[in-house]
Amino acid sequence: MENKKSVTIHDIAKELKIDSSTVSRALNNNPRVSAKTKKIVQDKAKEMHYQPNNLASNLRTQKSNTIGIIVPHITKYFFSTAISGIEEEAHKAGYNVIICQSKDSEELEAKNINTLISSRVDGILISPAIKTSKIDHIETAMKRNVPIFFFDRYIKGIETTKVITDDRTTSKELTLHLLEQGIQKLGVLAGDTKVSIYDNRVKGIYDAFKESGLNTESKLILQQIKLDVDDAHDAINNWVQNKVTFDAIFAMNDMAAIGAQIALQENGYKVPDDILVAGFSNEPIAKLVSPPITTVHQPAAEIGKLAAKKIINYIQESDTSILASETAVLKSELIIRASTEKKSTT
Amino acid sequence: MENKKSVTIHDIAKELKIDSSTVSRALNNNPRVSAKTKKIVQDKAKEMHYQPNNLASNLRTQKSNTIGIIVPHITKYFFSTAISGIEEEAHKAGYNVIICQSKDSEELEAKNINTLISSRVDGILISPAIKTSKIDHIETAMKRNVPIFFFDRYIKGIETTKVITDDRTTSKELTLHLLEQGIQKLGVLAGDTKVSIYDNRVKGIYDAFKESGLNTESKLILQQIKLDVDDAHDAINNWVQNKVTFDAIFAMNDMAAIGAQIALQENGYKVPDDILVAGFSNEPIAKLVSPPITTVHQPAAEIGKLAAKKIINYIQESDTSILASETAVLKSELIIRASTEKKSTT
DNA sequence: TTGAAAGCGCTAACAG
DNA sequence: CTGTTAGCGCTTTCAA
8 A cells, every 4th residue: 555645747747747737737628738748648647547636726726616515304305305416417517515414403504504615615505494593604605605595495585596396386286186175174284384395385275275265264273293203193193182173184294194194094084085184295105105195296306406507507607697596496296196085086 | 795705814814913824723722822822813713704714724634524425326215314324423523524326326436436536535435336346446446545435235355344234134033033924935025136235135034044944945936126116016016917926025125015015915915914024124114104014124324323433533543554444233123013913923 | 839936725844 | 832934736827
């Protein structure tokens, strides 16, 4: 193991008895170098197993060719899929990605942003933490001229580019679908409405009720929970024990919908015959449980790709352009499955 | 937006009329600087919103404080959980992580390694692609003195540290459990046995048969498939159509197990009464389908954490130590659920 | 088309 | 305890 030092452009310049700047130009395909020397240099580089030192060139050029990603939880299918999309697009454009988890904590999120700034990322794509109420850390980044774009979730009142889905519309569609099945009372397991996406989904529900001329007072019961299997399970058990009546559940993500469905089945209810169940996000699991659960497909990979494209575009043209604040809305899609189709309706 | 240039240690040195090297030392808590100036400098730094430029210090110190991760698919629950573990441990130690997906492709994997080397990561944690048969790209990294450790999957014949689970043992346990239920013929949906983990799981099955004195010729049927829901579904349908007999399925991951279970149910078989079904990996979904599926819990987060700890340790002490090649084996755990417990047995 | 020289922001000898 | 100085590997004027 004696390859202590890695080979630099100076090493290959020395070998070729030319200047390192020429080597640099040749390697970067600069037109101001003859095709001949270009070839010689490139061959030599390969022969010597030259591997450019990004650290150095990044320092020199003041750009890291890296974009930072901050998500609440990398293990959630939606986010890992979105990240996958970002990564693909970034690599295509010659960018690396650094990924951070906020664990839905404001402090961690602020810390992550500082780390990313220190690493001199060229831009940040963030889906903010639930608890994010302060926005200082985000504005810090913007003040430093590192662009920070939102994807999926966003914070109201911050002027920047967002890539989101039309949750509100599709939530309304889903609610209308449930109402059309002739339900009497809808139980909603909602997420924290301080988070943009849950807020929009709730608004979509109200839109549907309004459009149908129905009274939300008597026909709707809504509870905010932590949207996971266990909490949804508990919430439903509570409702059942307290004799709360309802004949449909709209849970704002699929894991909660599954938890709800299992709780209902444990309590002897049949889905969909007695009670309908719907979720949101179209996790792979939603179609594998029994009955398969009606949900909303969100184009996670596309969101990631588009967000990546937008920020890379912005980075590469930012010398001239004004700070663009733009909202791209991707369509999500209602997927109706057995959990919301009463047999009588079939 | 006029904060064009970010503040450097020279800026704060100028303000304080001291030398930038003193500032550097103060910021790094170097003992060779008085507590007084340390405080002055740190206050000033905060006041000026100084944010260190890692690019520069990394170039200078020849370390990036970054570790690279390569996994086949970031969207698989096992890997995203492992990554989450790596990330946590890395951040704790002041390291960033750069994540790459190989998409199970050898070319992409090689490319990823080059990218990571160019980014001068201090070390690489990899779970290699299925198709990886050539090992040049991995040896390239090692030759360059960037440590590259395996986690979960590994490539035989490469001497380096691995963090893996005792798949073989637990696979044997699982098989014994199935045999104890009095089954006549076990159908195995295996992954590509060129991949270490699947190879080990198959070996565990044979271990169990041997220990039970059973004949694998007549009591075992094994097919290699792509381990996902659809392929497993198809495979089972094929077996059923071709009148292959079996009364238990051992699929080498949970998604395949679920696909198999659904196919069986569609064909009118009852699980577990007619046929037992078991999976592997303990994805969250496995306990949510009906019946819940027996599986093997692998400590993904712990694998990630341990791998991170080991490589960071190695990086920080590598000046003195010889290349250590060590294999850490974490225990996985058999989780028995309804899908393999015949009612008569209960 | 090529070379010389300066410098990105930071750290680390070495002096004092 | 603090300052001086040099240099990490690369890019980029400016001159030739």
